[in-house]
Amino acid sequence: MNQPHMTVPYTTEIREDTGFYNGKVGMWLFLASEVMLFGALFSAYVFLRIGARAGDWPHGLLNIPIGAFNTLVLITSSLTVALSWTSLKMGNFRRYQRLQLVTLACGLAFLGIKSYEYSVKFNHYEVWLNAPLTAQEYPQLAGHAVDADDPVNSIIGHVEGVGSFATLDSLKEAGVSSLTIHPDKFHYRLSAAEQAERRKAERLQPHTEAEGAEHAGVPIDLSRVSRISAFVPRHSTFFANYFTLTGLHALHVIGGLLAFAFILGPGSRMWRVDPVRYTNAVEVTGLFWHFVDLVWIFLFPILYLL
Amino acid sequence: MSDATVSGAASTTSAPPEGAAHVHHPAPAAAMDAHHIQHVQREQKKFLAVYGVLVVGTVLTVAMYYVHFELMWQTVAVALLIAAVKGTFVAAVFMHLWHGERDIYRILAYTGIVVAGLFILTIASTFSVPGAGLYLR
Numbered sequence: 448m449n450q451p452h453m454t455v456p457y458t459t460e461i462r463e464d465t466g467f468y469n470g471k472v473g474m475w476l477f478l479a480s481e482v483m484l485f486g487a488l489f490s491a492y493v494f495l496r497i498g499a500r501a502g503d504w505p506h507g508l509l510n511i512p513i514g515a516f517n518t519l520v521l522i523t524s525s526l527t528v529a530l531s532w533t534s535l536k537m538g539n540f541r542r543y544q545r546l547q548l549v550t551l552a553c554g555l556a557f558l559g560i561k562s563y564e565y566s567v568k569f570n571h572y573e574v575w576l577n578a579p580l581t582a583q584e585y586p587q588l589a590g591h592a593v594d595a596d597d598p599v600n601s602i603i604g605h606v607e608g609v610g611s612f613a614t615l616d617s618l619k620e621a622g623v624s625s626l627t628i629h630p631d632k633f634h635y636r637l638s639a640a641e642q643a644e645r646r647k648a649e650r651l652q653p654h655t656e657a658e659g660a661e662h663a664g665v666p667i668d669l670s671r672v673s674r675i676s677a678f679v680p681r682h683s684t685f686f687a688n689y690f691t692l693t694g695l696h697a698l699h700v701i702g703g704l705l706a707f708a709f710i711l712g713p714g715s716r717m718w719r720v721d722p723v724r725y726t727n728a729v730e731v732t733g734l735f736w737h738f739v740d741l742v743w744i745f746l747f748p749i750l751y752l753l
Numbered sequence: 754m755s756d757a758t759v760s761g762a763a764s765t766t767s768a769p770p771e772g773a774a775h776v777h778h779p780a781p782a783a784a785m786d787a788h789h790i791q792h793v794q795r796e797q798k799k800f801l802a803v804y805g806v807l808v809v810g811t812v813l814t815v816a817m818y819y820v821h822f823e824l825m826w827q828t829v830a831v832a833l834l835i836a837a838v839k840g841t842f843v844a845a846v847f848m849h850l851w852h853g854e855r856d857i858y859r860i861l862a863y864t865g866i867v868v869a870g871l872f873i874l875t876i877a878s879t880f881s882v883p884g885a886g887l888y889l890r
Contacts (some may be wrong), residue, residue, distance in 0.1 A: 466856045475857050479864040486868035490875040497879045515815045522807045529800040529847050533793045737847040744807075744839045748832040752818050 459723040474731040478738050485742055488695070492688050492749065505635035505685045508571075508603075508678065510564060514751040517560050518743060521700075524553030525740040528707075528733045535726040540718060543729070547711045550736075554704040561697055568678035568686070569611035574628060574667065575601040575674040604630040606675070607664060615675050626672065627664040689750055696746060699739045706732045803846045810839040 456462075457469040465472045496504065531546035579598035607627040609618070618626075676682040680690045710728055718725040814835050822828045845851035850858075 472860075475860050479860050482861075482864050483867055483871075486871050490868075490871045493872065494875045494879060497876070511815060511818060515811060518811050519808065522804065522811065525807075525843065525847055526800060526804040530797060533797050533800070536793050537790055734848055737843055740847075741840050741843050744843065745836050747811075748814050748836050752814065752832055753829055 459721070459727060468727055470727055470731045471734075474734050478734065481738060485695075488692055489745070489749075492692065495684050495688060496753070499684065505683065508568075508635055508685075509689070509751045510567070511751050513560060513564060514747055517557055518747050520553050520557050520560070521740050521743050524550045524557070525737050527553065528729075528736050532726065532729050532733050535718075535722070535729055538722075544711065547707060550707060551704060551711070554700055554707075557700055558697060558704075561693065565690075570605065571603070571678045572606040572609065572628070573601050573603045573676055573678070573682060574606065574626065574672055576667075576671050577673045578671070600673075602628055602630050602665075602667070603635070604628050609675075611677050612679060613675065613677070615669075615672060618669060618675065624669050626667045626669060626675075628667055629664050692746055692750065696739065696742055699735075699742070703732065703736045703739055706735070799846055803842045806842050807839050810835050 455469075459468055461468060462472075527546045527549045531543045531550065534540075534542040534546060577600075579600040580602075605628070606613075607629070609626070678686055680687045710725075710732060714728070715725070717728070814832060817828065817831055817835075822831065848854075
């Protein structure tokens, strides 16, 4: 700041040709590129989803109540961002600070809940067998009756004493000869409608990962196993999509939080020097935050419900 | 948001007059303030209303999962419709696209064309995948 006075042009004043201050045009151009980035991933998702064979796309593996709650958390943070900006426009810096603290809390809550969801997925396994389950095994291991047209040859649930990223090879190398599985009640080979019917009939809560643990462990010889994977990207196209989309989204949430934290903390000196420019900084970062919220509004139904 | 209202913030703060250097339309301070604050408060009400819409939309989306339609494509259509309505409200009100920011449409129009192209090409290409599209039946 000891340099000869240098000003960034159009931080507050309107540029004739664009009709906006520069920050806003810059942010919108960036958001346009973001739309194309997420648009590409969304269209890839649509392609893979429509192309999936019936029964191959998992249903009910994500926790809907938690996802819905996270949606509300993010929506609330968008509101507090919008209101903090209007607070600045009315010159009420205190109110702005309080609202932005709520925003930061919401953003951190969102990330915390998301990482809880991730960790639950990392500890949940699917075990594929060499041959379809026998009639006697179905009720216990796959949670539904035998359907000759749709033989099920995998079990989902918790596996005792296996880390998050174990593969068949790593288990063999470790000298494991048998797995103890605590199967889930529902198998994703059931369609969403079938699962819903079943839940209605049994008056059960929607699938939660904890359910698997309630079931008694069933020993499975490793020689029967053809593949094993936790719910990590390598598990399936669905989880590859899920982690790519939600992971990229979570990075955006982190970026937005860092920007807001900077503006609220060390950057707040600008409020005393140039309040209009400061208000604009909050507005432009808010635009980014609303965009992140917007992406989640589409991600939630697409990943959790369809 | 018009620059006039943003500039108004400068006159309502105890900040040094540097901020005032950017005010384009100096108005009698008192008259400007009352009008300006009224305007901002109206905007806050709009934000709260949109928040209500978003919460209701989220509840509806989740409720839909428990109701379930006969055909899969109906479920998909309704879920995406609710998401589109929510998204439109966020873009129109939280991101001020409805009022005042229409010049941004020029940027967004090009983006929209590219994204629409992406989706059309992608979806069109599924016709060359054997057995594709079964999901929606």
